[in-house]
Amino acid sequence: MILLKLFWSFFQIGMFSIGGGMAAMPLIQNQVVNLNHWLTLIEFTDLITIAEMTPGPIAINAATFVGIRISGIPGAIAATIGCIFPPCIIVSLVACIYFRFKELTVVQGVLSGLRPAIVALIASAGLSVFMLAIWGEDGFSTNPQTINLVSASIFALAIFILRKWKPNPIYVMLGSGIIGGVIYLMI
Amino acid sequence: MKNKKHIYRKLFTSTFYLSAFTFGGGYVIIPLMKKKFVDDLQWIGEEEMLNLTAIAQSSPGPVAVNAAMLMGYRVAGVLGALVTILGTVLPPFITLSVISVFYTALRDNTVVNAVLKGMQAGIAAVIADVVMSLGSNVFEQKEIVSVIIMVSAFIATFFLGVNVMYIILVCGGIGAVKILIQMKKVQKGGDPQ
Numbered sequence: 001m002i003l004l005k006l007f008w009s010f011f012q013i014g015m016f017s018i019g020g021g022m023a024a025m026p027l028i029q030n031q032v033v034n035l036n037h038w039l040t041l042i043e044f045t046d047l048i049t050i051a052e053m054t055p056g057p058i059a060i061n062a063a064t065f066v067g068i069r070i071s072g073i074p075g076a077i078a079a080t081i082g083c084i085f086p087p088c089i090i091v092s093l094v095a096c097i098y099f100r101f102k103e104l105t106v107v108q109g110v111l112s113g114l115r116p117a118i119v120a121l122i123a124s125a126g127l128s129v130f131m132l133a134i135w136g137e138d139g140f141s142t143n144p145q146t147i148n149l150v151s152a153s154i155f156a157l158a159i160f161i162l163r164k165w166k167p168n169p170i171y172v173m174l175g176s177g178i179i180g181g182v183i184y185l186m187i
Numbered sequence: 188m189k190n191k192k193h194i195y196r197k198l199f200t201s202t203f204y205l206s207a208f209t210f211g212g213g214y215v216i217i218p219l220m221k222k223k224f225v226d227d228l229q230w231i232g233e234e235e236m237l238n239l240t241a242i243a244q245s246s247p248g249p250v251a252v253n254a255a256m257l258m259g260y261r262v263a264g265v266l267g268a269l270v271t272i273l274g275t276v277l278p279p280f281i282t283l284s285v286i287s288v289f290y291t292a293l294r295d296n297t298v299v300n301a302v303l304k305g306m307q308a309g310i311a312a313v314i315a316d317v318v319m320s321l322g323s324n325v326f327e328q329k330e331i332v333s334v335i336i337m338v339s340a341f342i343a344t345f346f347l348g349v350n351v352m353y354i355i356l357v358c359g360g361i362g363a364v365k366i367l368i369q370m371k372k373v374q375k376g377g378d379p380q
Binding site: 014015016017018024046049050052053054055056057058059060061064065068069073076080083084086087088090091092094095098099102105106108109110111112113114115116117118119120121122123124125126127128129130132133134150151152154155158159162163168169170172173174175176177178179180181182183184185 | 204205206207208209210211212213214215217218219222234237238240241242243244245246247248249250251252253256257260261268272275276278279280282283284286287290291293294297298299300301302303304305306307308309310311312313314315316317318319321322325332333334336337338339340341344345351352354355358359360361362363364365366367370
């Protein structure tokens with residue numbers, strides 16, 4: 001049954017995508033394009049673009065998209081549940097252990113080592129988005145002409161506002177979208 | 188009882204709202220969660236939130252879903268976790284269901300692309316802001332090991348592309364070793380000779 005196949009495919013994707021959405025990409029491609037031929041490579045590239053444009057984690061977006069195309073809403077539900085099932089189980093287990101044993105010194109030690117690492121990982125992700133915004137898909141270049149001045153200005157303004165007045169970051173994102181939208185449409 | 192229902196509803200709406208704005212990859216949900224759950228609602232401390240983020244990253248599955256689930260469990264038990272999972276999954280589910288029908292039109296639409304490009308700079312700023320806050324906290328704690336871990340992990344992941352799992356294992360290991368050394372020192376010091 002196709003619903004079961006969808007569930008199982010995305011179960012595997014959910015199971016093995018550790019450390020963020022980008023890691024899931026090759027897995028999704030393998031399952032969706034290579035193994036099951038649910039999407040062509042071009043459609044897959046479209047999917048990535050759409051998934052970056054829509055809210056939510058890439059894996060969930062992919063699950064819903066593929067699911068709907070293959071079997072409508074039930075397909076989307078099957079794929080999405082398949083995708084979040086393994087994380088739910090594993091995170092629950094880890095959480096149980098954490099909440100049960102978090103007072104233990106060793107656990108506290110491990111976490112004290114992890115916390116700065118997490119900050120570094122977030123910083124790394126942030127820097128990637130920053131470079132994408134300023135230099136676009138071609139990546140970093142010392143040539144000052146490649147710098148997207150609109151993005152750079154919005155970034156500077158946004159970070160100034162964030163540090164100074166600590167507003168709700170969602171408003172900052174929306175504001176950047178609107179300002180950017182208007183400017184980009186004008187030029 | 189009314190109080191509990193109120194919490195579940197708040198959890199759901201908060202998570203739904205946050206998930207609706209998680210553009211450009213799952214990581215941006217972390218500053219959003221920090222603002223909402225640590226700063227505004229004060230349901231959890233910053234340190235604990237980082238602990239939960241660590242667990243969320245170390246486990247399979249999208250960071251946003253894991254983090255939301257953990258937050259929900261922490262605040263309101265199993266039902267809380269279910270509520271947050273639902274809140275996190277529904278926005279992309281609804282959006283994608285609607286969009287998949289006419290996605291090509293959307294993909295090529297100039298207005299949409301312009302707004303998204305603008306948002307990109309905003310997202311970068313939001314993440315940069317939270318990194319500055321968290322990073323300066325690490326520096327302020329004046330623990331040289333933490334600072335070294337932070338810098339090395341950054342170099343390893345951004346410049347060297349080391350797999351997240353290795354970084355987590357190594358840093359967790361360093362943390363454990365450090366604590367064990369400290370415990371040994373205390374033992375030796377307190378030992379009546």
